[in-house]
Amino acid sequence: MKRVLAVLAAVAVLATALTAAMVWQLTRDHEPALPEISAYSRGESTRVGPYQFCDVIDPTDCMPAGQQGELEVDERDPVQLSVPSAIAEAPWRLLQVYEDPANTTESLFRPETRLAVTIPTVDPQRGRLTGIAVQLVTLVQDEAGEVFEIPHAEWSIRMVWR
CATH class of the missing domain: 2.60.40 (Immunoglobulin-like)
Incomplete structure (x- = not known):
């Protein structure tokens, strides 16, 4: 049971890190859009x-x-x-x-x-x-x-x- 919880915790940490990296990649160096x-x-x-x-x-x-x-x-x-x-x-x-x-x-x-x-x-x-x-x-x-x-x-x- 402890092993399953450790694996789930590791997957959660990895998923959070990947999501944060993806958000950073998508938003970096982007100027705010000018109005149209x-x-x-x-x-x-x-x-x-x-x-x-x-x-x-x-x-x-x-x-x-x-x-x-x-x-x-x-x-x-x-x-x-x-x-x-x-x-x-x-x-x-x-x-x-x-x-x-x-x-x-x-x-x-x-x-x-x-x-x-x-x-x-x-x-x-x-x-x-x-x-x-x-x-x-x-x-x-x-x-x-x-x-x-x-x-x-x-x-x-x-x-x-x-």
Whole structure:
């Protein structure tokens, strides 16, 4: 009986050690995943990571540029934009770009107020929507003492018209 208990104890210790080693191997050298936004229209969706992602304290310290997402759209179906709580917990800005970039609109959302936005693909005054961008902004001060916002993170989706 003592021999059986000793063998079971040895198996339990070995299984625990192997599990710990496997967890360590799977989690080492892994950076936390960056947030992704998603957009949906016409029964299709796209998820995209940041196009630009910089350090909040040093906005010149940026990761290499990411990819711009694409979403196929038409004039009937709006775009449903969703942002994760990792973005929505901070003030975030939505840019809507139209055929004439001078018609770009900007909306600022306060922390923890919005996880989703519905965006029409055609605006009567601005024309067709050509892209959207979600930005996290940082306040910076220049040498003259002026304070202004710059984006330290941006997610971008281009609209592809059918």
